[in-house]
Amino acid sequence: MTNLKIYNTLNKKKETFEPIKPGKVGIYVCGPTVYDACHIGHARSVVVFDVIVRYFRAMGYEVTYVRNFTDVDDKIINRARELGISTQELSERYIREFYEDMDALKVERATVEPRATDHIDEIIDVIDRLISRGYAYKAGGDVFYAVETFKGYGKLSGRRLAEMQAGARVKVDEKKRNPFDFVLWKAAKPGEPMWDSPWGKGRPGWHIECSAMSTHFLGRHFDIHGGGKDLIFPHHENEIAQSEGAFGEPFVNVWIHNGFVRINQEKMSKSLGNFLMIKDILKEYHPEAVRLFLLSNHYRSPVDFTDQAMAEAEAGLEKIYALLQRIHGTLGSSDFGGDEQGPGALWASFCQAMDDDFNTARGIGLVFETVRQLNRFMDDMGEKAGQEDQARLVLTRADLMRIGGVLGILTETPDQFFEQKKADRLKREGIDTALIERLIAERARARQEKDWATADRIRDELSAMNILIEDRAEGTSWKVK
C-alpha cells in the first residue's frame, strides 16, 4: 500500500511497515494517568500520534486507534486524598480537562478510549494467566511478575538485568524475589479503591492495565504501540513481559516513541517549576501554531519550547493563511469547493517525507517552499489569470489543504483565521476598533489630498497603538502587531 518506513525502538532501525492484516492498522498509545492537568509534553505525544493516525488514514488504511486513560494509580490516590475527593471524582475531572485541551488542539478522538477501571476483569485474567504459566507469584496479597522467568526481558530497552543497579534510588520491596520484579496486583489498603480478585481484594499495579486493554481491543498481536520515550523502561518493557508471558505470542510489531519537550533548554520538572500547561499556552498562542511548532521537529528529537520558537510558528501559520487568502482573492468568487482536485505533486512530495518515519519537519519545509513559489507565481501573473493559472492554484491549494488535514492545521477559512486573530489581539490589548477605523478613514482622506505628512502622522499614531497598516490596491487593511 505504501513505502512507509518507521523507526522501531525494538530493533533500533527504520523498517518498512507491514501491517498484520492488509489494509488495516491496530495502534495503541499510552494515554495519561489522570491526576493532573495536561502539559505541553502530553500535547506533543498526543499530537504526534494524532498525525501518525491521520496519515495512515490518508494512505487508505483502516485504523483502530486505542488510547487509554489510567485512572487507578498511587498518584491518583494520593492526590485525591490531598483534595479530599474520591479517586473517581479526581480522574473524571482530569479526563474532562484532557478532552478540553485536546479538542482545543484539534486532536481527533481515538477509536476507543478505555479506562483501566472499566477493564478490571481483563486485568485479572491476564494476571491469572501469568500465574498459571509460571511468570508471576503471589506474596501476601500482592502478585509480582518474576522478571527472570521471561527470557526476552530487556529486549526493548536494551538493558540486561545483571547490569542494572537495582534499588540505587529506591528501596526494594523485600517480598520481591528479584529487585526488578514488579507488582501486578496490590493488596487492598484501607481507603483505597479495591476490587475482588482470586488473590483477595486489591487493585492493579501500573503496567498491567495497558497489557489488558491493548490486547482486549486489538488482539494479542497487533501492529503499533506508542508513547513517550520515558515509557520505554520500565513501562513498555514490562508490558511486553506481561503480554507475551500471558499469551505466548509476539505482542507488538513496531514500537514508536516520541521525544521530550524542553522549556528554554531545561527539562520540565516539578522542582524547576517550569511545567507549561496546555491551557495556559493556548491563552497565548493559536492552537494550530502549537501544532505547527510541535511538528516542526522530527518526533523523536527533543523540541525546545521558547517564546521565539512559538513566535516563529505563529508567523509561519499566518504566512500560510495569508497565501490561502490571496489565492481566494485571485480566483475570485467563482471558486468554491474546487478542492476535490488532485492529488498533485506537492502531495506526492509530502507523502515521500511522511513515508520516511513521519518526517513532518521536512513536510512543513515543503509547505513553506510552496507558499513562496505560489506567491511568486501570483506576483508574476498580474491581472490576467488564465485558465491554466487558475487550475494550478486550485490544484496546489487542494494539496495544501490535504496536507493541513494530516497535520491538523488550516482547518479555518483564512477570513475566519484573521478575524479571530484580530479579535483576540484587540481584546488582549484593549483596543477600540471604531477609533482605528476612524483614523484610517482620516488618513485615507489625507492620502487622497497627497497630504503625506498627515497620513504618516496618523500611521505613526496607529503604530504606537500596535496597529500595522497595509495599503493595497483594494484599500487599506490593518492588523494588530
Next chain:
RNA sequence: GGCGGCAUAGCCAAGUGGUAAGGCAGCGGUCUGCAAAACCGUUACACACCGGUUCGAAUCCGGUUGCCGCCUCCA
C-alpha cells in the same frame, strides 16, 4: 556504573554515500508617495574534533570532546 540519543550558518531545523531543504533574524533591491505585505538577491565556500573505509562522507566505521535522556513517577 549500565543503556540510549544529540552535535549542520547569528538562531531554529531537514538531510544517512555524490558535494547541503525550509523557517526566523540582518543587509541590499523590486514594488510603494513613504511604508507594510509579497518577491528577488545576499549574509551562507554552515555539517564538534581526530583518524579510517571509499573514486567520492555531514551521511559508514573507530576514537575524542561537549550536551542531554532513561535506569524512581513522568508524554
